[in-house]
Amino acid sequence: MGTVTAQADPPAGVHRTLVGVGSDTTQDVLNGLGNTIADPNPTGTSDGNLIASYDATGTTPIQTRDSGCTIPRPDGAGAGVNALRADIAARTHCIDFARSSSAPNTTGQFTFIPFALDAVAPTVKTGTALPSNLTYSATATTNAQKAASDLNRIYNCLDTAGNLLPAGTYPTINGITVHPLVPQAGSGTRKYWASMLGFNATTLPWCVSDTAKNGNQVQENNGNALQRTAAVDHAEDITPFSVAQWIAQSNHATTGVTDRRNGATPLNVDWEPPGTIPAPCPCPGPYPITTNPQFPLTTEVYNVIPDSRTNETFTKDTFVGSASKVCKATTVINLYGFATDTNCGSTALSGRDLT
Numbered sequence: 001m002g003t004v005t006a007q008a009d010p011p012a013g014v015h016r017t018l019v020g021v022g023s024d025t026t027q028d029v030l031n032g033l034g035n036t037i038a039d040p041n042p043t044g045t046s047d048g049n050l051i052a053s054y055d056a057t058g059t060t061p062i063q064t065r066d067s068g069c070t071i072p073r074p075d076g077a078g079a080g081v082n083a084l085r086a087d088i089a090a091r092t093h094c095i096d097f098a099r100s101s102s103a104p105n106t107t108g109q110f111t112f113i114p115f116a117l118d119a120v121a122p123t124v125k126t127g128t129a130l131p132s133n134l135t136y137s138a139t140a141t142t143n144a145q146k147a148a149s150d151l152n153r154i155y156n157c158l159d160t161a162g163n164l165l166p167a168g169t170y171p172t173i174n175g176i177t178v179h180p181l182v183p184q185a186g187s188g189t190r191k192y193w194a195s196m197l198g199f200n201a202t203t204l205p206w207c208v209s210d211t212a213k214n215g216n217q218v219q220e221n222n223g224n225a226l227q228r229t230a231a232v233d234h235a236e237d238i239t240p241f242s243v244a245q246w247i248a249q250s251n252h253a254t255t256g257v258t259d260r261r262n263g264a265t266p267l268n269v270d271w272e273p274p275g276t277i278p279a280p281c282p283c284p285g286p287y288p289i290t291t292n293p294q295f296p297l298t299t300e301v302y303n304v305i306p307d308s309r310t311n312e313t314f315t316k317d318t319f320v321g322s323a324s325k326v327c328k329a330t331t332v333i334n335l336y337g338f339a340t341d342t343n344c345g346s347t348a349l350s351g352r353d354l355t
Contacts, residue, residue: 008055008258009062010034015045016052017314019064021073022080022099023188024056024220025118025242026301028257029336030099031055036332037318037325050318050325053099056080057219069094076220077102077188081110081304081354088306096315098304100354101188101242108353111307113319114300114346115326116244116338119291120189120196121266121274122151123241125226129176130236133268136296138196146198151269154238155180155197157207170207170235177235179228180208183220190220191354192299193240213237221245223264241266243274243291244301247337255336269296275337291339300341307350321345 008031010016017039020030030053039050044066054062060073071094074083080098087095088109104112124130134150146152147162154171157164170177182190182204190210194201199208210218212225218239219225226237245257246266252259266274276292291298303326309315318325327344334340 008058010049010052010054011047013045014047014052015064015066016049017042017046018051018096018318019094020051020053020080020097020099020303021062021083021095022056022304023077023101023301024075024183025077025101025189025245026099026116027053027055028245028248028255029116029333029338030303032255032332032336033326033329036329050314064094068092071095074098076184076186078186078191078354082186084110084304084306085353096305096309097319100302100304101299102191102354103300103302104349104352104354105191106353106355107351109307110304110350110352110354111310111347112302112304112349112352112354114302114341114343114349115319116301116333116344117291117293117298117341118301118338119243119274119295119298120192120240121243121246121269121295121297122238123223123226123246123264123266124236124238125223125229126263126265127229128236128265129230130173130178130238130267133271134173136197136269138296140198152197154178155193155205155208156199157205165207167206176230179213179235179237181212181218181225181237181239182208182210183240184210184217187220189240189242196297219260221249222260223262224260226262226264239264243295244337247275247289247291248335251335251337257336272296290334290337293339300343301338302349304354310347310350319345320347 034051056075074080077100084098136151137149140146144162213227248257249259275289
């Protein structure tokens with residue numbers, strides 16, 4: 001069994017039994033789990049660990065088995081589920097599960113097994129002139145209702161009266177012009193953010209963009225896209241960011257996670273902080289920080305497996321039930337910023353898919 005720190009992809013030339021691809025949000029915690037959960041029956045080029053988790057970004061293609069199985073690297077939850085679907089159709093058995101930070105949204109052939117709790121927070125550049133707290137409504141459906149809350153209003157391109165802003169006129173908060181950003185298409189964070197704020201993740205509102213000021217694609221959980229400043233642009237960027245990812249990146253000396261925050265700072269929402277010290281602390285320091293379960297924008301994260309494989313020994317022992325190897329690894333899950341989930345290991349979300 002290896003160390004708890006994350007490693008982007010298994011070591012070169014190493015191929016493990018259970019292969020996972022997909023979400024950027026959960027890639028690092030799965031890397032950490034992959035380096036701590038032992039394989040009871042290692043074969044071939046295995047290093048003795050069970051889970052091989054391949055990051056969302058990096059060199060492509062990737063090879064997931066000792067021979068064959070050279071595939072394009074899936075970037076994001078949607079791409080990961082699509083790759084798993086294609087693998088089933090081709091019967092190549094190159095992928096065993098997909099990582100997803102999105103809940104299923106249609107019927108299909110997969111079981112979405114929750115294993116931890118994350119939150120998604122609005123983030124801005126350090127030194128922002130925007131307030132440290134933004135408001136949000138979980139029940140707003142009309143434009144008038146959306147206009148009453150900061151996040152709903154700016155991501156639906158509305159003025160404070162609920163009128164659609166004309167093209168070229170961006171929303172404002174406390175008199176500061178805001179450019180709302182979202183990650184790349186196929187991102188689970190993008191799908192979740194759109195579902196919570198009431199806009200279409202595919203056909204974005206005109207003022208919402210997945211392209212940064214410099215023309216580059218906005219990558220999930222990466223602060224590089226926050227480029228506008230009030231001093232230079234008379235405007236600021238804002239983008240959703242996984243709280244667990246932000247915590248894991250901030251603890252990069254311990255987790256081994258690449259720090260991609262680049263000055264990104266999460267904001268409070270409805271006066272709830274994104275992170276918290278989990279119960280039963282106070283405990284011997286240093287105090288761990290994980291996702292705040294009371295944050296208004298929380299979401300379960302999932303490992304997605306084919307319905308037909310939920311009772312296979314390796315799959316079941318690893319993912320299914322509260323006594324599964326993943327669910328019992330709460331120390332690792334918390335280390336990477338996620339809160340524990342009372343639904344961990346549940347197979348209630350079977351016969352589902354993500355589009």
